[in-house]
Amino acid sequence: MNWYEDMNLWSGFSEVLFTPERARAAADAVATSPLLAFAPASRVLDQCCGTGFFTAPLARRGYQVTGVDLHPELLERAAAACADAGATASFVRADVREYGAPEAYDVVVNMYTSFGYFDDHEDNMRVLHNAHRSLAPGGQLLVDLLSKETYASWVGPPKIVDVPGGMVVMRDTILDDWTRYRTDWTLVRGDTAAHTSLTCYVYSAAELRAMFAEAGFGKIECFGNLDGGPYDAHATRLIIRGSKGSG
Ligand SMILES: C[S@@+](CC[C@H](N)C(=O)[O-])C[C@H]1O[C@@H](n2cnc3c(N)ncnc32)[C@H](O)[C@@H]1O
Structure with a gap:
């Protein structure tokens, strides 16, 4: 999928x-x-x-x-x-x-x-x-x-976003010489962690x-x-x- x-x-x-x-x-x-x-x-x-x-x-x-x-x-x-x-x-x-x-x-x-x-x-x-x-x-x-230009100004270290009862750690990786990026998200709530990632053209x-x-x-x-x-x-x-x- x-x-x-x-x-x-x-x-x-x-x-x-x-x-x-x-x-x-x-x-x-x-x-x-x-x-x-x-x-x-x-x-x-x-x-x-x-x-x-x-x-x-x-x-x-x-x-x-x-x-x-x-x-x-x-x-x-x-x-x-x-x-x-x-x-x-x-x-x-x-x-x-x-x-x-x-x-x-x-x-x-x-x-x-x-x-x-x-x-x-x-x-x-x-x-x-x-x-x-x-x-x-x-x-x-x-x-x-x-866009590539706007993304370049903030992509960097992983970011943490608080959500009710937990947090999401977001990490971006530039791929294929700035053709695409991958975003990895980990949702941590209590002692469970759910991970997902997406890849998109930039x-x-x-x-x-x-x-x-x-x-x-x-x-x-x-x-x-x-x-x-x-x-x-x-x-x-x-x-x-x-x-x-x-x-
Ligand atoms: C980042 S969200 C943005 C949603 C909305 N435009 C907004 O401003 O909140 C992207 C949306 O694209 C939809 N989507 C992803 N792939 C799609 C596809 N192949 N055809 C139709 N919708 C799709 C997702 O279900 C999701 O709702």
Whole structure:
């Protein structure tokens, strides 16, 4: 089984990945980010929506949102998050390498480093191609991730994150001359320890720009945070946006 197909990984480390603080930060970003402000009632596809941290506030804001994820348990949590927010969204259980709906969306978002998971470069390209074919002419794709440049500024010694009743030790290793990284997580609770690891591509802005262009996107722009700040030495994330030509 590939790591991203393992629900134990997502549920086991849910307390690190899907925290209330992240939910609040995502809701704040949707409320304030110029990059997440779309035309009223836009049709938005949230690729790899997880527990709906972006899906729910986007739906609450009046967009017609569809969340896609591989794991039914996470989609159930996303639907509950929408209900709690007093919003409705549609959900599809699918692999992002497969899911696409021709010209059905005005916007595709892919948030919180949910891109670059597949060992085969062509599979990662398929995710971009699926986004492109799912967009109506003039539509936009926005991908938010830790890039090579932003990752380089904090990768280093293992980090420890406290979780209720225990802690998670996280260690990152750069692989294949900065082509990919591996993150090893160990959850220690009482006298038990659970270990898991994931391997992901890590892209520079230039590499991802080239992939966007290959998938057919134009007007490609990079930002260093969701406030729309420049992608420079102070960038904390890479937010890359591309548009589908209007023909
Ligand atoms: C880091 S989480 C981010 C979730 C969400 N975007 C957020 O901001 O919290 C990555 C998500 O990608 C989903 N995922 C992983 N591989 C996938 C695949 N092949 N197809 C669809 N979803 C996938 C996981 O189930 C998980 O929910």
